[in-house]
Amino acid sequence: MSSDIAAILAIDGIASGAIYVLIAIGFVLIFAVTRVIFVPFGDISAFTALTLAALETQRLPGTMGLVAMLAAMATLMQLTADIRASDLKAIPSTLFFYLVVPLVPVALMWFAAGSVMSMPVRMGLSLLLVLPIAPLLDRIVFRPIADASVLLLLTVSMALHFALVGLGLMFFGPEGVRTQPLTDASWEIAGMQVSLQTFLIVGSAVVFSTLLYAFFELTLTGKALRATAVNRTGARLVGIRPAYTGTMAYVLASILAGISGILISPVTTIFYDSGFLFGLRAFVGAIIGAMVNYPVTALGALLVGVLESFASFWSSAFKEVIVFSLLLPVLLWRSLSVGEVEDEAEE
Amino acid sequence: MSLLAIRSLDVCYGKVEAVRQVSLSIEAGQIVTVIGPNGAGKTTLLAATIGLLPSVGEMLFEGHDLRRLQVEARVEAGIVLVPENRELFGDMSVADNLVLGAYSHRHDRAGNRRNLDDVYHRFPRLLERRQQKANTLSGGERQMLALGRALMAKPRLLLLDEPSLGLAPLIVREIFKIIASLRETGVSVLLVEQNARAALETADVGYVLETGEIVNSGPADTLIHDPKLIATYLGGH
Ligand SMILES: Nc1ncnc2c1ncn2[C@@H]1O[C@H](COP(=O)(O)OP(=O)(O)OP(=O)(O)O)[C@@H](O)[C@H]1O
Numbered sequence: 001m002s003s004d005i006a007a008i009l010a011i012d013g014i015a016s017g018a019i020y021v022l023i024a025i026g027f028v029l030i031f032a033v034t035r036v037i038f039v040p041f042g043d044i045s046a047f048t049a050l051t052l053a054a055l056e057t058q059r060l061p062g063t064m065g066l067v068a069m070l071a072a073m074a075t076l077m078q079l080t081a082d083i084r085a086s087d088l089k090a091i092p093s094t095l096f097f098y099l100v101v102p103l104v105p106v107a108l109m110w111f112a113a114g115s116v117m118s119m120p121v122r123m124g125l126s127l128l129l130v131l132p133i134a135p136l137l138d139r140i141v142f143r144p145i146a147d148a149s150v151l152l153l154l155t156v157s158m159a160l161h162f163a164l165v166g167l168g169l170m171f172f173g174p175e176g177v178r179t180q181p182l183t184d185a186s187w188e189i190a191g192m193q194v195s196l197q198t199f200l201i202v203g204s205a206v207v208f209s210t211l212l213y214a215f216f217e218l219t220l221t222g223k224a225l226r227a228t229a230v231n232r233t234g235a236r237l238v239g240i241r242p243a244y245t246g247t248m249a250y251v252l253a254s255i256l257a258g259i260s261g262i263l264i265s266p267v268t269t270i271f272y273d274s275g276f277l278f279g280l281r282a283f284v285g286a287i288i289g290a291m292v293n294y295p296v297t298a299l300g301a302l303l304v305g306v307l308e309s310f311a312s313f314w315s316s317a318f319k320e321v322i323v324f325s326l327l328l329p330v331l332l333w334r335s336l337s338v339g340e341v342e343d344e345a346e347e
Numbered sequence: 348m349s350l351l352a353i354r355s356l357d358v359c360y361g362k363v364e365a366v367r368q369v370s371l372s373i374e375a376g377q378i379v380t381v382i383g384p385n386g387a388g389k390t391t392l393l394a395a396t397i398g399l400l401p402s403v404g405e406m407l408f409e410g411h412d413l414r415r416l417q418v419e420a421r422v423e424a425g426i427v428l429v430p431e432n433r434e435l436f437g438d439m440s441v442a443d444n445l446v447l448g449a450y451s452h453r454h455d456r457a458g459n460r461r462n463l464d465d466v467y468h469r470f471p472r473l474l475e476r477r478q479q480k481a482n483t484l485s486g487g488e489r490q491m492l493a494l495g496r497a498l499m500a501k502p503r504l505l506l507l508d509e510p511s512l513g514l515a516p517l518i519v520r521e522i523f524k525i526i527a528s529l530r531e532t533g534v535s536v537l538l539v540e541q542n543a544r545a546a547l548e549t550a551d552v553g554y555v556l557e558t559g560e561i562v563n564s565g566p567a568d569t570l571i572h573d574p575k576l577i578a579t580y581l582g583g584h
């Protein structure tokens with residue numbers, strides 16, 4: 001392999017790694033705050049890509065039906081809970097947060113149907129449409145079993161992923177999509193053509209990771225999320241509701257997943273079930289970061305992207321085999337050192 | 348009307364009854380102490396009062412039924428617990444721990460800033476260490492942080508579980524001075540202590556809890572001269 005090819009492969013790998021970084025950070029965020037390993041997270045990313053593709057061709061995206069169905073279910077469940085607790089004063093806010101808020105983007109989409117939108121508008125609207133899915137799933141599936149063991153939560157999460165893939169087929173259909181490139185421009189750097197799109201992808205990953213970091217460090221809500229992750233009981237004792245921080249974690253993580261879906265949709269063809277593989281690759285990154293360490297998670301996800309890029313050059317049929325086999329020693333090493341991390345968390 | 352009125356309270360861990368038929372009340376501005384041997388149910392009583400454990404019986408805060416409220420709503424109502432194991436945010440800085448203490452009334456920014464200055468004034472050590480992570484503090488500094496974080500919540504009723512645990516005598520005196528000074532700011536305190544003498548010297552009213560039941564109660568300055576209490580809890584004199 002010449003150094004030119006190696007450089008091209010590395011740049012490609014960093015670009016796809018940057019996309020996995022966003023999903024991987026979302027995994028860590030949701031796990032830290034809610035103890036749920038949210039397997040369907042890659043699906044959220046794929047659904048964003050499918051939504052964007054539908055908007056490009058001026059079709060109504062399947063996301064509308066999916067969100068409407070989930071909002072109806074969540075509202076019914078919350079209303080039942082309110083009535084059981086004879087907390088009738090809570091009903092207006094239940095209707096507002098579980099029904100009205102998730103349906104606002106759906107309604108916007110309804111009115112905008114068929115009109116020609118510019119690319120940034122399409123991206124923004126896709127993101128908005130996808131945003132309610134994970135928080136609603138949290139309300140429907142995880143809130144009732146919030147105190148269950150991590151293993152049970154994971155099992156349920158796995159089942160939820162398969163349910164969601166089924167719903168994906170129902171609402172989006174079996175066709176694969178690929179959206180228009182973000183831009184056709186490219187720059188020549190050290191004798192190589194690097195597309196502007198690659199820069200945009202890596203740049204977005206950097207910008208949104210930095211924004212998330214600033215949110216955690218600088219805002220009170222960000223600190224409340226960290227506090228819930230560090231000590232749930234302590235958080236409750238200062239008045240932080242874990243259900244609220246959990247919802248916030250799902251919303252923030254969905255923004256990251258949505259952005260990754262927007263970034264990946266012009267790069268590869270996406271099907272309703274493509275999410276699992278992105279999720280798995282990002283998940284490996286999150287495991288390398290031991291599910292707690294954001295910077296190491298980001299590096300891990302980048303490593304997966306680069307490995308994948310080289311592996312597909314050597315033998316594209318065995319790409320996944322090569323990537324995941326090479327990662328086994330890394331994962332083994334991390335799992336041996338995870339013990340220390342958990343001891344620290346006990347403090 | 349009492350600030351807090353508990354009547355015939357039962358708290359169970361599965362089949363084990365850790366608190367049985369406990370009644371006690373706290374008037375506004377009072378310091379009330381509950382003393383008793385290890386395993387008597389003191390921590391259990393506080394955990395039920397803040398809502399971390401389910402309980403049977405009556406629990407009224409200013410006449411309102413507390414048992415309908417979740418922990419977070421009780422904190423918003425002004426009941427704040429400093430638990431036995433402190434439950435600090437270990438991986439976060441001292442300053443962040445204090446700021447989060449005020450979460451239940453986060454919109455009163457000016458008030459919270461004043462309150463923070465006040466806490467730093469009471470515990471200059473916390474000001475020195477404000478960038479340090481809570482899990483790297485010494486035992487005594489952790490106690491100060493736990494009390495400081497609770498004060499940030501602007502409590503009307505402060506539930507303290509062994510605030511002097513493991514502290515050097517000089518700091519114990521300092522902590523009890525602070526507890527006594529809370530009375531002037533209108534904060535009521537329910538104080539659970541092993542250090543029965545110091546607790547009774549600070550408190551207005553005392554209760555003695557043994558194996559989950561109240562066996563004695565009365566004005567603190569009477570209890571402190573009770574021969575039976577002197578023999579069991581106050582170590583002679
Ligand atoms: N989670 C639990 N499950 C079962 N029993 C418990 C549990 N927590 C406490 N107990 C029991 O309840 C009783 C009261 O415990 P509690 O912690 O309230 O005592 P305490 O008065 O605070 O004691 P100490 O002075 O040692 O702190 C003890 O017998 C204890 O063993």
Ligand SMILES: [Mg+2]
Binds near residue numbers: 389391431508
């Ligand atoms: Mg105790």
